[in-house]
Amino acid sequence: MRIPLIIVAIIALAALIGPFLLPWGHAAIDWDYVRAGAFEGGHILGTDDLGRDRLARLLVGTRITMTVALAAALVALVIGVIWGAIAGWMGGRTDEVMMRIVDGLYALPFMFVVILLMVVFGRSILLVFIGIGAVEWLTMARVVRGEVMALKQRPFVLAAEAAGSSGTRTLIRHILPNIGPVAIAYLMLTVPQVVMVESFLSFLGLGVQEPLTSLGILVNEGAEEMDVRPVGLLLPGGILVTIIVCLTLAGERWRDRLTGTGRAKASG
Amino acid sequence: MTIFSLSDFGVHIGARQLVSGVSLEIEAGEIVALAGASGSGKSLTAMTAFGLSAGAGKGSARLDGEELIGLPETALARLRAQHVGFVFQQPLTALTPHRSVAQHLGEAAAQAGGKRPGHSAMIAMLEQVGLADPQSKLKQFPHRLSGGERQRVLIACAIAHAPRLLIADEPTSALDASLRREIIDLLTGICREKQMAMLLVSHDLASIERDADRLLLLKDGEVAEKGKAAKIASQPTSKYGKALMAATPRLTEKLTPLPVPTDRLLEIRDLSVRFRKPGWRSGYIDAVKNASLDLARGETLAVVGGSGSGKSTLGRAVAGLGPVTSGEISWQDERLPSRGKRSRKHRQLMQPVFQDPVASLNPRWSVTDIILEPAQILASPDAPPGQRKSLVTELLREVDLPPEFASRRAAQLSGGQAQRVAIARALSCQPEMLLLDEATSALDPLVADGVSKLFRKLQEERGLALLFITHDLALARRCAHRIAVMEAGEIVECATREKLFGSPSSDAAKRLIAASG
Numbered sequence: 001m002r003i004p005l006i007i008v009a010i011i012a013l014a015a016l017i018g019p020f021l022l023p024w025g026h027a028a029i030d031w032d033y034v035r036a037g038a039f040e041g042g043h044i045l046g047t048d049d050l051g052r053d054r055l056a057r058l059l060v061g062t063r064i065t066m067t068v069a070l071a072a073a074l075v076a077l078v079i080g081v082i083w084g085a086i087a088g089w090m091g092g093r094t095d096e097v098m099m100r101i102v103d104g105l106y107a108l109p110f111m112f113v114v115i116l117l118m119v120v121f122g123r124s125i126l127l128v129f130i131g132i133g134a135v136e137w138l139t140m141a142r143v144v145r146g147e148v149m150a151l152k153q154r155p156f157v158l159a160a161e162a163a164g165s166s167g168t169r170t171l172i173r174h175i176l177p178n179i180g181p182v183a184i185a186y187l188m189l190t191v192p193q194v195v196m197v198e199s200f201l202s203f204l205g206l207g208v209q210e211p212l213t214s215l216g217i218l219v220n221e222g223a224e225e226m227d228v229r230p231v232g233l234l235l236p237g238g239i240l241v242t243i244i245v246c247l248t249l250a251g252e253r254w255r256d257r258l259t260g261t262g263r264a265k266a267s268g
Numbered sequence: 269m270t271i272f273s274l275s276d277f278g279v280h281i282g283a284r285q286l287v288s289g290v291s292l293e294i295e296a297g298e299i300v301a302l303a304g305a306s307g308s309g310k311s312l313t314a315m316t317a318f319g320l321s322a323g324a325g326k327g328s329a330r331l332d333g334e335e336l337i338g339l340p341e342t343a344l345a346r347l348r349a350q351h352v353g354f355v356f357q358q359p360l361t362a363l364t365p366h367r368s369v370a371q372h373l374g375e376a377a378a379q380a381g382g383k384r385p386g387h388s389a390m391i392a393m394l395e396q397v398g399l400a401d402p403q404s405k406l407k408q409f410p411h412r413l414s415g416g417e418r419q420r421v422l423i424a425c426a427i428a429h430a431p432r433l434l435i436a437d438e439p440t441s442a443l444d445a446s447l448r449r450e451i452i453d454l455l456t457g458i459c460r461e462k463q464m465a466m467l468l469v470s471h472d473l474a475s476i477e478r479d480a481d482r483l484l485l486l487k488d489g490e491v492a493e494k495g496k497a498a499k500i501a502s503q504p505t506s507k508y509g510k511a512l513m514a515a516t517p518r519l520t521e522k523l524t525p526l527p528v529p530t531d532r533l534l535e536i537r538d539l540s541v542r543f544r545k546p547g548w549r550s551g552y553i554d555a556v557k558n559a560s561l562d563l564a565r566g567e568t569l570a571v572v573g574g575s576g577s578g579k580s581t582l583g584r585a586v587a588g589l590g591p592v593t594s595g596e597i598s599w600q601d602e603r604l605p606s607r608g609k610r611s612r613k614h615r616q617l618m619q620p621v622f623q624d625p626v627a628s629l630n631p632r633w634s635v636t637d638i639i640l641e642p643a644q645i646l647a648s649p650d651a652p653p654g655q656r657k658s659l660v661t662e663l664l665r666e667v668d669l670p671p672e673f674a675s676r677r678a679a680q681l682s683g684g685q686a687q688r689v690a691i692a693r694a695l696s697c698q699p700e701m702l703l704l705d706e707a708t709s710a711l712d713p714l715v716a717d718g719v720s721k722l723f724r725k726l727q728e729e730r731g732l733a734l735l736f737i738t739h740d741l742a743l744a745r746r747c748a749h750r751i752a753v754m755e756a757g758e759i760v761e762c763a764t765r766e767k768l769f770g771s772p773s774s775d776a777a778k779r780l781i782a783a784s785g
Contacts, residue, residue: 174630
């Protein structure tokens with residue numbers, strides 16, 4: 001679990017600090033070196049069709065993609081945990097209704113919904129991650145609901161009721177803290193999914209708006225010139241794949257650890 | 269003829285020596301028991317010689333004269349398949365869920381290289397283990413069978429290839445008291461009749477003298493005492509054996525006097541609890557039917573019965589932790605409202621202690637927070653921090669735990685310690701009654717005895733009323749003034765312990781007493 005996380009941390013750090021160390025911004029045009037090769041005129045990775053520094057764009061694109069992914073995953077976490085916890089805790093009819101809503105949303109072609117939102121409300125970063133977060137919370141809600149229902153059966157919840165703890169207090173003080181690890185595991189699995197979705201939207205030209213950039217846009221641009229300059233596609237694509245694979249690995253490892261020994265039962 | 273023998277047998281996992289110096293011999297038709305607390309290494313001893321545990325064996329283990337230690341896995345697998353039968357504790361998990369009874373039997377019989385048995389042979393095998401209606405049971409899957417039926421199928425599988433040695437690892441611990449007797453009688457009967465040797469692993473000391481010929485008492489991986497089972501059970505010579513036998517309640521022991529009850533606190537009249545069956549319009553289950561009981565200050569009332577008899581449902585209904593369909597619960601002539609409507613004052617009167625001590629504490633909380641929870645909500649919400657701290661120290665002292673435990677986390681406690689913390693929590697709001705739902709049955713004999721002595725002490729000091737829900741009749745007889753016997757949701761008999769065990773009037777009580785003897 002440690003190595004994938006370290007790799008992601010290095011990428012994140014580079015994306016965060018890197019742009020400040022370069023003399024060019026991601027949107028600045030260097031008229032002297034349009035379509036320059038590597039190391040020409042100080043551009044380490046060269047420049048693109050418009051004379052913008054490729055390295056700067058790559059780092060800023062990574063930064064935007066990761067920010068959007070994290071923000072959208074957090075939106076998913078908040079909605080998912082609240083929704084799932086309420087459904088699992090209330091049980092009965094409330095649970096039925098709430099989970100049928102989730103099932104219904106699952107059935108929608110969510111990419112289509114996000115695209116529709118973009119078309120209707122115009123393109124903005126905020127909308128991108130609200131849109132993605134709003135569809136990615138469904139799995140989180142199901143996981144959290146299941147976990148809450150299991151915890152609800154534990155005697156310490158009954159003991160809390162006997163101690164006079166109100167339902168809301170029990171939910172907040174006893175149940176939610178015990179959901180933490182599982183929620184984090186699924187958060188780690190949601191982030192790569194969102195990276196994927198964001199890049200896909202940007203690739204279609206629906207995500208982040210120029211001159212701001214993201215990995216999806218860079219992949220799109222790179223694809224257009226991949227016969228001449230394969231690096232333009234391989235670099236952003238490589239970073240994208242690395243982030244997704246590393247986060248998925250770390251998330252799955254963490255989840256397996258929880259379901260394996262984390263819930264050891266008392267030996268009778 | 270000696271079938272199985274261990275001499276100076278030891279087990280280690282990595283560098284940790286878990287069992288050492290065990291020697292035993294089992295003759296054909298003989299039953300030898302390995303007994304001890306959990307973690308004493310009894311299962312390891314039984315399983316390791318056959319390569320069925322994580323440990324590695326040393327010393328000598330012989331089956332029919334053949335040395336097992338150092339044999340490669342393939343040779344062990346052949347030996348297991350041909351000469352040894354295994355019966356495990358959990359009958360459901362030991363059967364493969366997607367295979368029918370017939371498939372299990374066929375596989376078990378064929379594993380030793382024999383032919384697959386025909387239909388009539390399989391029916392004979394099931395009849396041999398006393399399974400009713402074997403014709404229809406053959407086609408069924410494990411989840412359709414009851415716990416007792418599953419265990420019978422498992423036994424039929426274990427003896428299908430006529431093994432020389434039968435290893436039974438806690439074969440009855442997951443079963444009801446009444447079934448326990450039947451299954452163990454079946455096992456011992458088969459052993460004697462077929463001249464099989466049996467190694468019985470058990471923690472149930474009370475019945476071991478009837479089950480086994482000889483007994484090895486293990487403590488921390490070493491033999492504390494060995495000899496004739498009947499002799500160890502009646503006159504143990506080792507210190508550990510004596511302590512263990514004294515801690516194990518028996519129906520035959522002398523009654524010791526109990527604290528004298530005073531005024532009546534709790535009265536239950538015609539209490540019924542009814543659950544809707546799962547599924548669409550499939551009717552109701554009457555978990556508790558018209559139960560009436562009363563309980564006085566300083567009195568212990570035991571509620572006994574098999575699993576599914578409704579005793580836990582009754583207890584939870586009384587404590588306001590479960591639903592009530594009809595009937596009245598009153599406290600000193602004041603009627604207690606239903607579950608959600610109980611005020612803090614009502615909640616403060618009675619507190620529960622549950623069976624699974626580890627699951628009844630929030631694993632993320634510290635012992636201090638756990639203990640103070642009822643006190644803070646129910647008794648003194650505005651107490652200053654200093655006073656709270658001294659309350660925790662005082663309660664820990666009362667349940668015989670050192671004050672350092674206050675800063676521990678629930679996950680760091682052993683079963684017995686966790687149960688004591690749960691008791692301290694129950695006491696922290698100064699209740700007048702405790703609901704003990706199988707509060708000692710998940711604990712080892714010595715620890716369980718310590719906890720039940722603690723209840724006794726608390727009852728004397730605080731005049732607590734105890735509603736003691738248990739499946740253990742001998743324990744009920746040892747510590748309860750009166751005993752209510754439940755069957756299928758009804759209280760069929762409620763009498764003083766002298767009367768109930770002297771002259772039981774209901775069939776259910778007679779059956780339970782016979783099964784526990």
